[in-house]
Amino acid sequence: MEFLYNTDKTTVTGLSNFDLDLILDCGQAFRWSRDGSGLWRGVAYGLPLAAAQEGDTLTLYGADREAFEKVWKKYFDLDRDYDSLCRRFAADGAMKTAMEAYPGIRVLNQEPWEALCSFIISQNNNIPRIKGIIGRLCENFGERTGESYSFPTPERLAALTVEDLAVLRAGFRAKYILDGAKKVASGEIDLAAIPGMDIDSARAELLRIKGVGPKVAECTLLFGCGFSQAFPVDVWIKRVLGELYPNGLPECIMGDQGIAQQYLFHWRRSLELT
DNA sequence: CGCCAGGCTTCTA
DNA sequence: TAGAAGCATGGC
Numbered sequence A: 001m002e003f004l005y006n007t008d009k010t011t012v013t014g015l016s017n018f019d020l021d022l023i024l025d026c027g028q029a030f031r032w033s034r035d036g037s038g039l040w041r042g043v044a045y046g047l048p049l050a051a052a053q054e055g056d057t058l059t060l061y062g063a064d065r066e067a068f069e070k071v072w073k074k075y076f077d078l079d080r081d082y083d084s085l086c087r088r089f090a091a092d093g094a095m096k097t098a099m100e101a102y103p104g105i106r107v108l109n110q111e112p113w114e115a116l117c118s119f120i121i122s123q124n125n126n127i128p129r130i131k132g133i134i135g136r137l138c139e140n141f142g143e144r145t146g147e148s149y150s151f152p153t154p155e156r157l158a159a160l161t162v163e164d165l166a167v168l169r170a171g172f173r174a175k176y177i178l179d180g181a182k183k184v185a186s187g188e189i190d191l192a193a194i195p196g197m198d199i200d201s202a203r204a205e206l207l208r209i210k211g212v213g214p215k216v217a218e219c220t221l222l223f224g225c226g227f228s229q230a231f232p233v234d235v236w237i238k239r240v241l242g243e244l245y246p247n248g249l250p251e252c253i254m255g256d257q258g259i260a261q262q263y264l265f266h267w268r269r270s271l272e273l274t
Numbered sequence B: 001c002g003c004c005a006g007g008c009t010t011c012t013a
Numbered sequence C: 001t002a003g004a005a006g007c008a009t010g011g012c
Helices: A020-024 A065-075 A082-089 A093-101 A112-122 A127-141 A154-158 A164-168 A171-185 A191-196 A199-206 A214-224 A235-244 A257-273
Strands: A002-005 A009-013 A040-044 A047-054 A057-061
Touching (some): A047 A065, A082 A093, A082 A257, A093 A257
Antiparallel strands (some): A047 A057
């Protein structure tokens, strides 16, 4: 893998196991969309980005060297060796099938608060509507930079009421967003410390928030706190467990079962859409 | 109209 | 303490 830096963009060449379309549209992040020219546009860590992939080359428009080293390299999980990871996962037959059907899925490293808030919103909800609610959350309460909006801080949201959040049309989830925002903004829960904790303590902290149960906590740990062993079980993964792994997860994915989960999730969900 | 969506809280037996 | 009901909203 090589990195080429310009003042207005960074180019990554020699990629493997990387499919931008799948990564940004497999239900782990909700703020990416294609513009008229097919470019992916989104915001993370307060930085706007436009991204495109051609073959083994990824171009990140609007990212200079500093932004790439500080944010995007880690965000796209470029430090992780997916080649050896996928070879290891392929020891299991179902995993092999899922990875062959959708090669190039990666787990993004999102901000803890954005992941927490996003997956609170995701509960008993569908992906298009999750995107809609999060879009309105950012447009109404985020900071505007150019044409994009940052994800609103817990401090900003903590000062609001459920009536203020009515514009989101988030339904019963609004009060959960506020409870999370208040506990984080007050320091009652130290989100920044969670990535450094052991996973059981980290999980227990997140579960103190109203509206955060096992699934939302696990998604926050996996997608927002760097715990690749976190294993969210939603309706799709429940089906996979019942149909393929009634006696437990295969040994070859243990330790990184969260990443394996993302292949299984996307693959199992796609079977239903045909 | 009913059913479901990357679930959780609350009520009930 | 397990299991069902209720929850807001929107798409089909």
